[in-house]
Amino acid sequence: xxxxxxxxxxxxxxxxxxxxxxxxxxxxxxxxxxxxxxxxxxxxxxxxxxxxxxxxxxxxxxxxxxxxxxxxxxxxxxxxxxxxxxxxxxxxxxxxxxxxxxxxxxxxxxxxxxxxxxxxxxxxxxxxxxxxxxxxxxxxxxxxxxxxxxxxxxxxxxxxxxxxxxxxxxxxxxxxxxxxxxxxxxxxxxxxxxxxxxxxxxxxxxxxxxxxxxxxxxxxxxxxxxxxxxxxxxxxxxxxxxxxxxxxxxxxxxxxxxxxxxxxxxxxxxxxxxxxxxxxxxxxxxxxxxxxxxxxxxxxxxxxxxxxxxxxxxxxxxxxxxxxxxxxxxxxxxxxxxxxxxxxxxxxxxxxxxxxxxxxxxxxxxxxxxxxxxxxxxxxxxxxxxxxxxxxxxxxxxxxxxxxxxxxxxxxxxxxxxxxxxxxxxxxxxxxxxxxxxxxxxxxx
Amino acid sequence: xxxxxxxxxxxxxxxxxxxxxxxxxxxxxxxxxxxxxxxxxxxxxxxxxxxxxxxxxxxxxxxxxxxxxxxxxxxxxxxxxxxxxxxxxxxxxxxxxxxxxxxxxxxxxxxxxxxxxxxxxxxxxxxxxxxxxxxxxxxxxxxxxxxxxxxxxxxxxxxxxxxxxxxxxxxxxxxxxxxxxxxxxxxxxxxxxxxxxxxxxxxxxxxxxxxxxxxxxxxxxxxxxxxxxxxxxxxxxxxxxxxxxxxxxxxxxxxxxxxxxxxxxxxxxxxxxxxxxxxxxxxxxxxxxxxxxxxxxxxxxxxxxxxxxxxxxxxxxxxxxxxxxxxxxxxxxxxxxxxxxxxxxxxxxxxxxxxxxxxxxxxxxxxxxxxxxxxxxxxxxxxxxxxxxxxxxxxxxxxxxxxxxxxxxxxxxxxxxxxxxxxxxxxxxxxxxxxxxxxxxxxxx
Numbered sequence: 084x085x086x087x088x089x090x091x092x093x094x095x096x097x098x099x100x101x102x103x104x105x106x107x108x109x110x111x112x113x114x115x116x117x118x119x120x121x122x123x124x125x126x127x128x129x130x131x132x133x134x135x136x137x138x139x140x141x142x143x144x145x146x147x148x149x150x151x152x153x154x155x156x157x158x159x160x161x162x163x164x165x166x167x168x169x170x171x172x173x174x175x176x177x178x179x180x181x182x183x184x185x186x187x188x189x190x191x192x193x194x195x196x197x198x199x200x201x202x203x204x205x206x207x208x209x210x211x212x213x214x215x216x217x218x219x220x221x222x223x224x225x226x227x228x229x230x231x232x233x234x235x236x237x238x239x240x241x242x243x244x245x246x247x248x249x250x251x252x253x254x255x256x257x258x259x260x261x262x263x264x265x266x267x268x269x270x271x272x273x274x275x276x277x278x279x280x281x282x283x284x285x286x287x288x289x290x291x292x293x294x295x296x297x298x299x300x301x302x303x304x305x306x307x308x309x310x311x312x313x314x315x316x317x318x319x320x321x322x323x324x325x326x327x328x329x330x331x332x333x334x335x336x337x338x339x340x341x342x343x344x345x346x347x348x349x350x351x352x353x354x355x356x357x358x359x360x361x362x363x364x365x366x367x368x369x370x371x372x373x374x375x376x377x378x379x380x381x382x383x384x385x386x387x388x389x390x391x392x393x394x395x396x397x398x399x400x401x402x403x404x405x406x407x408x409x410x411x412x413x414x415x416x417x418x419x420x421x422x423x424x425x426x427x428x429x430x431x432x433x434x435x436x437x438x439x440x441x442x443x444x445x446x447x448x449x450x451x452x453x454x455x456x457x458x459x460x461x462x463x464x465x466x467x468x469x470x471x472x473x474x475x476x477x478x479x480x481x482x483x484x485x486x487x488x489x490x491x492x493x494x495x496x497x498x499x500x501x502x503x504x505x506x507x508x509x510x511x512x513x514x515x516x517x518x519x520x521x522x523x524x525x526x527x528x
Numbered sequence: 529x530x531x532x533x534x535x536x537x538x539x540x541x542x543x544x545x546x547x548x549x550x551x552x553x554x555x556x557x558x559x560x561x562x563x564x565x566x567x568x569x570x571x572x573x574x575x576x577x578x579x580x581x582x583x584x585x586x587x588x589x590x591x592x593x594x595x596x597x598x599x600x601x602x603x604x605x606x607x608x609x610x611x612x613x614x615x616x617x618x619x620x621x622x623x624x625x626x627x628x629x630x631x632x633x634x635x636x637x638x639x640x641x642x643x644x645x646x647x648x649x650x651x652x653x654x655x656x657x658x659x660x661x662x663x664x665x666x667x668x669x670x671x672x673x674x675x676x677x678x679x680x681x682x683x684x685x686x687x688x689x690x691x692x693x694x695x696x697x698x699x700x701x702x703x704x705x706x707x708x709x710x711x712x713x714x715x716x717x718x719x720x721x722x723x724x725x726x727x728x729x730x731x732x733x734x735x736x737x738x739x740x741x742x743x744x745x746x747x748x749x750x751x752x753x754x755x756x757x758x759x760x761x762x763x764x765x766x767x768x769x770x771x772x773x774x775x776x777x778x779x780x781x782x783x784x785x786x787x788x789x790x791x792x793x794x795x796x797x798x799x800x801x802x803x804x805x806x807x808x809x810x811x812x813x814x815x816x817x818x819x820x821x822x823x824x825x826x827x828x829x830x831x832x833x834x835x836x837x838x839x840x841x842x843x844x845x846x847x848x849x850x851x852x853x854x855x856x857x858x859x860x861x862x863x864x865x866x867x868x869x870x871x872x873x874x875x876x877x878x879x880x881x882x883x884x885x886x887x888x889x890x891x892x893x894x895x896x897x898x899x900x901x902x903x904x905x906x907x908x909x910x911x912x913x914x915x916x917x918x919x920x921x922x923x924x925x926x927x928x929x930x931x932x933x934x935x936x937x938x939x940x941x942x943x944x945x946x947x948x949x950x951x952x953x954x955x956x957x958x959x960x961x962x963x964x965x966x967x968x969x970x971x972x973x
Contacts, residue, residue, distance in 0.1 A: 120940040212942060215941075492583075
């Protein structure tokens with residue numbers, strides 16, 4: 084019977100992965116549980132939604148990543164609860180798993196500010212399926228506009244709205260504008276791609292609140308030069324099948340993407356721990372749960388403050404640093420070393436692309452914008468990908484997009500036809516229907 | 529008003545694509561209609577199902593392929609009927625399109641010999657969605673076996689059955705055996721990959737009926753050396769959630785793949801044309817429909833004979849040659865040239881891989897097997913891909929698989945978790961359920 088210390092890590096995002104990597108040669112039985120069979124490189128997920136990258140470019144089978152680590156076991160399963168008394172994790176399959184130490188790294192999901200019914204109209208971007216859903220909706224909107232003789236409906240089909248002016252929203256808006264104006268130029272006969280409208284809606288007075296005013300201003304001007312309309316200072320009050328209402332103004336737009344808010348996974352409820360209003364567990368300085376030194380919460384599920392009182396941002400590097408911290412702490416605990424007492428977040432910088440050839444970068448005193456910033460962004464992201472092959476194929480795809488304005492993954496999948504049904508889990512909405520009574524006969528006259 | 533001759537091509541597989549390419553600078557309005565937005569390179573689809581290639585590697589947006597051809601228009605739509613009197617094509621959206629010449633290149637679909645209810649248990653391989661469905665089922669079976677303490681259920685989960693011993697069946701069986709024995713070796717703790725069974729079922733007395741007896745024998749021995757059991761001479765009498773019945777024998781197998789039979793798309797019904805028992809339209813020597821010189825049927829939807837009376841096989845090169853023939857005929861008709869009278873099929877050869885490092889090739893008198901044949905197969909397929917980028921990424925993926933036994937697209941997508949629901953259109957079956965009462969607690973003890 085295996086008498087080793089049992090560590091369970093739930094979630095294999097950046098946090099869980101980093102924690103597991105620090106434990107790969109420790110004399111403990113480590114079990115990694117994830118609902119997915121793959122680790123996902125979320126910072127590039129928007130490029131899958133925008134047909135630039137393939138799903139496989141940014142996802143790796145978790146099992147394979149730990150293939151040679153005999154003390155690490157991978158389980159594909161969904162955790163639905165934790166019994167902190169008996170120290171057991173409950174899986175959706177009905178199975179239970181006992182732990183001595185538990186690390187919760189279950190991330191966050193979209194938050195619709197109490198309007199969950201908006202989700203079907205304005206999908207967010209967290210999983211590979213989210214990305215292919217958004218990709219399908221965007222590409223279908225163009226195809227439907229090509230078939231629709233009604234100018235009003237066509238205008239609504241060619242209006243794309245991104246809700247939320249953080250880095251993801253800015254990256255989506257810039258990339259969709261370039262998709263329309265460059266990649267698709269000359270491919271449609273019923274409309275000109277110059278008719279395409281891309282609207283970025285931000286409730287706050289300015290976009291990119293994580294950046295300096297100057298850089299945000301640059302990004303905004305750059306977006307506008309790409310043809311994106313930036314609407315600031317008014318929140319979205321309604322999302323529906325016809326479009327979005329911003330303040331009092333109704334914008335007819337058949338394709339909406341949600342990049343406005345996230346909330347933590349329900350891990351706080353599993354362990355009945357105090358949480359902030361976004362659902363994040365308020366952890367101790369060493370990232371353990373108050374009263375439970377054997378449970379740690381990291382990444383987007385944890386509420387951690389910086390010395391100045393500001394919250395640690397929900398970014399990949401923060402999750403990674405927390406995972407590494409907890410991994411090192413457990414390694415020290417198991418080997419009798421000195422446990423670090425306090426997690427300190429090191430902010431390496433903020434980066435966001437603006438379209439396919441421009442970016443803004445702020446790393447402390449170092450600020451950079453334009454083509455060179457984009458290059459730096461690209462190199463940094465390639466560096467953090469896993470494995471030579473992904474680095475190679477991602478670089479190749481960017482090269483292609485950059486040089487030829489081509490996108491290598493322009494696929495509408497998971498639906499049979501224009502008249503087919505959307506995949507399970509995605510409700511039918513107006514945008515997915517064939518234009519009623521579309522008369523295309525004049526086309527071939 | 530455009531007074532040009534109106535050509536409609538339905539279906540953008542190998543046949544439709546080739547026909548359209550021949551018409552790209554003719555003074556006629558060509559409309560290409562497909563249910564999908566992409567042309568698919570079907571000969572490599574099995575590699576998507578087997579996690580070797582990514583979906584985007586073998587699919588290209590049709591609209592982009594004809595971007596610079598102003599006389600060719602692309603429509604994403606589903607044809608549901610043809611009015612041969614009024615010369616109109618009916619789309620599922622309710623729209624109609626008039627033609628002067630119609631080319632039907634709508635391909636084929638799986639045939640279950642009157643047992644359509646088998647489809648949910650034994651999916652076939654025709655579309656990108658089919659490939660990702662089969663990929664998901666295979667990868668999930670391994671994940672579930674890892675969680676299941678019951679040896680009988682585990683045995684059923686680790687038994688993979690391919691029904692049909694043609695090239696696709698042989699390629700699938702060989703590749704799945706190598707996936708299990710090489711790529712996945714050492715990644716699971718509850719079972720050894722040597723427990724995996726791959727069974728190839730063929731009703732006829734031998735596999736690969738399109739090849740010589742000698743080459744088929746070689747392929748069979750090679751498959752057996754990879755660990756595939758080849759069951760010959762008995763048809764499948766039942767497919768169900770628990771497995772497959774071959775003759776009288778019940779084989780418990782939770783993952784079945786159908787590669788046994790195809791039938792033509794319903795084009796013959798649309799035009800009320802005489803069809804053979806597989807639903808293929810019996811066309812004239814020039815591939816036109818009897819009594820309708822303005823309608824052509826090509827590819828898997830057409831029944832064409834070779835001079836010796838044998839049917840032209842349902843292969844990509846045959847569809848391509850027919851598309852080119854009809855394109856040339858129309859070009860001659862429109863420009864006042866001499867129309868070719870009779871389509872003659874040139875059989876370039878038969879190729880099939882046996883696992884990832886072996887193949888059989890027969891090109892007339894030239895026969896080749898083994899590593900060199902595999903290399904020839906690879907070069908031929910790379911050559912026929914579209915565009916430098918795909919050639920590059922496919923070659924790279926093969927290189928990776930060949931050298932490191934890694935697979936770059938091992939993704940379980942379109943389901944939320946083990947306990948989640950399968951995507952729309954795919955019925956729940958036993959294999960998709962979490963193992964009931966699976967107790968994994970001893971794992972971490």
